[in-house]
Amino acid sequence: GENVEQHPSTLSVQEGDSAVIKCTYSDSASNYFPWYKQELGKRPQLIIDIRSNVGEKKDQRIAVTLNKTAKHFSLHITETQPEDSAVYFCAANGGDYKLSFGAGTTVTVRA
Amino acid sequence: GAGVSQSPSNKVTEKGKDVELRCDPISGHTALYWYRQRLGQGLEFLIYFQGNSAPDKSGLPSDRFSAERTGESVSTLTIQRTQQEDSAVYLCASSPTGGGEKLFFGSGTQLSVL
Numbered sequence: 001g002e003n004v005e006q007h008p009s010t011l012s013v014q015e016g017d018s019a020v021i022k023c024t025y026s027d028s029a030s031n032y033f034p035w036y037k038q039e040l041g042k043r044p045q046l047i048i049d050i051r052s053n054v055g056e057k058k059d060q061r062i063a064v065t066l067n068k069t070a071k072h073f074s075l076h077i078t079e080t081q082p083e084d085s086a087v088y089f090c091a092a093n094g095g096d097y098k099l100s101f102g103a104g105t106t107v108t109v110r111a
Numbered sequence: 112g113a114g115v116s117q118s119p120s121n122k123v124t125e126k127g128k129d130v131e132l133r134c135d136p137i138s139g140h141t142a143l144y145w146y147r148q149r150l151g152q153g154l155e156f157l158i159y160f161q162g163n164s165a166p167d168k169s170g171l172p173s174d175r176f177s178a179e180r181t182g183e184s185v186s187t188l189t190i191q192r193t194q195q196e197d198s199a200v201y202l203c204a205s206s207p208t209g210g211g212e213k214l215f216f217g218s219g220t221q222l223s224v225l
Contacts, residue, residue, distance in 0.1 A: 098159060
């Protein structure tokens with residue numbers, strides 16, 4: 001099955017700076033890579049996703065890049081704001097469509 | 112409904128008792144997923160349904176765990192003879208397309224086994 005690894009586990013950034021989270025996956029059959037944001041005590045919510053036929057996707061201050069050859073993908077948040085503080089999870093769907101998640105990155109934006 | 116609904120939101124039970132957790136997906140969503148999230152941890156895949164069928168049950172932690180889905184709608188996750196290590200938030204998600212895409216999560220059931 002799919003195995004997703006995520007780094008770093010915690011990330012502290014100054015407001016206005018950028019944050020980058022990196023993930024690797026193992027199953028070459030994976031073709032869908034979403035990112036979820038989970039605020040404290042809340043449910044995970046999809047913030048951006050990318051398919052394997054695309055190398056980069058951007059939505060306002062967030063962007064995701066995918067390197068299929070190296071089997072890694074990254075989330076970039078620019079001009080961070082206090083409301084960006086949350087746990088972020090990457091995921092990959094694997095050939096069996098189970099959607100496996102990384103362990104999560106706790107992002108803290110310092111005012 | 113407007114979103115994925117889970118009940119109960121909180122469940123406290125004694126070790127050895129059985130519990131049943133319910134998930135009402137978004138109407139029309141064909142795929143339904145169950146995950147477990149221990150405190151401060153990631154999302155552990157348990158099982159998913161495409162329609163009423165579960166193609167892969169290998170994520171269920173033990174034979175004390177079972178799940179079913181009927182009418183391509185409501186799903187129940189049953190844990191028999193609960194143990195303290197079962198304490199966690201159980202999250203349900205539904206998807207309009209399957210393939211692990213576009214999951215919408217419920218608020219979860221916080222299970223505490225004393």
